[in-house]
Amino acid sequence: MKIFSKEQIYKGDQLTIERQKITSTDLMERAGAQIFNWMHVRLQGAQVPIHIFCGIGNNGGDGLVLARHLILDGYNVKMYVVNCSDKRSKDFLINYDRVKNVTKEWPTLLSCTEDFPEINDQDIIVDAIFGIGLNRPVDKWIKALFVYFRKTKAFTLSIDVPSGLSTDSVPKDEDAVVWASYTLSFVTPKLVFFLPETAKYTVHWEVLDIGLDMNFLSETTTEAELIGKHEVLPIYKPRDKFSHKGQFGHSLIIGGSYGKIGAVILASRAALASGAGLVTVYVPKCGYIPLQASFPEAMVITDEDEKKITNISFEIEPTVIGLGVGIGTDTKTMKAIEGFLKTNKTLLVIDADGINILAKRKTLLKLLPEQAILTPHPKELERLIGKWTDDFDKLEKVKAFSKKHNLIVVVKGANSITVFQEKLYINSTGNPGLATGGSGDVLTGIITGLMSQGYNPLSASVFGVYLHGKSADIAVEDFGYQSLIASHVIEYLGEAYKDLFKQPEQPQVQVQEEAVDKKK
Incomplete structure (x- = not known):
């Protein structure tokens, strides 16, 4: 499996938009829907509180798409916008408006430690705050939020990469990174998932296919490859x-x-x-x-x-x-x-x-x-x-x-x-x-x-x-x-x-996915 760099992923996104004649908002919808499918198959409607923390960039937009799908399917969703600056991405704003159309419970704006919500250890935290594009240290109050996530001991699901974790460097402050229980990574795992100093920030990871251009995926040469049975x-x-x-x-x-x-x-x-x-x-x-x-x-x-x-x-x-x-x-x-x-x-x-x-x-x-x-x-x-x-x-x-x-x-x-x-x-x-x-x-x-x-x-x-x-x-x-x-x-x-020649057993989860598809 190829491990793409963040620069290659950006290029793949753009090529997909051009070649498939879709918008960046459409691509974001795919990503959020895939996360929803992954969660829905495992939760099957369970009413555990799901706290979705969204940044104001595209990672936050993914979180808003996820929130909308969960709300429409009857889940107990609580949304928060981590207000780290005044610059909001276009696709974040589009999906912010869309989620407001499906619920009266609009996202809560967080801007300091006093805004932190109560979270129990049986709840679920979805980290959609920062993606692979983060290139600066996080604010002190956001660092405090990450520390709070850990203290709650709630299951923490990160979208694409744990927030605060760069794809090409080791964090100088481990408290300035979300420690994820699970990370759903788009297109490719990240190199940081496999290095001794950075692997600790996600216990488990899984790759989600969001339909990037197949020619780009097959023709692009990567610096790193993950070696499994198929390789x-x-x-x-x-x-x-x-x-x-x-x-x-x-x-x-x-x-x-x-x-x-x-x-x-x-x-x-x-x-x-x-x-x-x-x-x-x-x-x-x-x-x-x-x-x-x-x-x-x-x-x-x-x-x-x-x-x-x-x-x-x-x-x-x-x-x-x-x-x-x-x-x-x-x-x-x-x-x-x-x-x-x-x-x-x-x-x-x-x-x-x-x-x-x-x-x-x-x-x-x-x-x-x-x-x-x-x-x-x-x-x-x-x-x-x-x-x-x-x-x-x-x-x-x-x-x-x-x-x-x-x-x-x-x-x-x-x-x-x-x-x-x-x-x-x-x-x-x-x-x-x-x-x-x-x-x-x-x-x-x-x-x-x-x-x-x-x-x-x-x-x-x-x-x-x-x-x-x-x-x-x-x-x-x-x-x-x-x-x-x-x-x-x-x-x-x-x-x-x-x-090498054993066929994998058919996992029960696939049967459930088919049932979900038929229901829809």
Whole structure:
């Protein structure tokens, strides 16, 4: 799913108006009607008080359209205009007049803290105050209103984006933003829904289709994409009946040190479970028996040193190499990696201490093959690119780093983001159960195994992150967040693959929507 910028959304609105020969008021009517349909399907006429707070721009206009539809359908609606300036948009004024024609309860004008209405925790708040166009700090009394919303503990529904939240920056004051229970976002989710510092402002979100021009939607290239099942299905490579292991490549996992052989076991098992034809593991001598005993499917090559890797030398010709898991940062290991990189021409996936070594000796970055994949967690990323001021600054630094070195960087997190050049691929799978030791080693193995099968580095990264998270999502149903361990992610990879072809169950809500349509 494309994630459009606010500038692109404005352009899409204008093109839709021109190409469909409608007015901006007509487009606003669509938006408000879609929000009404969403609420009506879920409320089914319930008489809970609905407090709709409207700004004086187009977001407020959407709120007035919603209010009119709710009133006409018999809901208990209370309307308020957040009077933040004297400049009212044309479409706001049109819909202000329209809503006055359907009720004697005209919107209450709010201009200070003394105007705040009484709201109970069982009520519903609709936030239609500011949209994506807000470009200034909110007034103190409006900030107080946002704080009041939170104190009421009422369910808060934001229209398009939580008011006060910019689409391209991190708020300096968290009290100056609405903390939404749910956000109904037009056309596209917003990038801020997926970043650690801004995702907290909406617990859930959903995209509403308001009928923007299809050519605009399909032809416009976006900086960011949200990756779900529909996005990875075209990437998937099915197997032929007569295929054999030689067609799916040979993965080599290089890593491990005394006390950290488990990391290599996890990565190599994940490489094979993701579909690699063959897996060989290069470890210090102390890893030989653990690997042969616990993972008989793998072949093992050992370093001459008992406890650490001091020399990387092998006669096999791997398709792809996963480097760094559990390898440590001993001086001899660092020299071994430097010597290896000087002669290596094979595709690389680098994780953990492999990244830490690159951060210590940044000259080694010049030795990496094109489109090598780095999978850092936050601290490893910081060592690599330096400190950042906020999540947007971090992404800019990662994009610059990727472009400079022609590398792919998987920024791991709740919504892991694969970065290549100027493009962001935001993953939609995964859960807090992945916050456990070894889950990163498993991801390294999965991406390595996919590249082994012939997936290009970018596809392997995007698909691998998706499968990793999906496997955890399926496994967590059996184990829960606290008891999920990295090995479970490997064990459920097969289920993640099978899920690609499962048809979603018909949700009850769709049946209800049809009933509503027939009623109308």
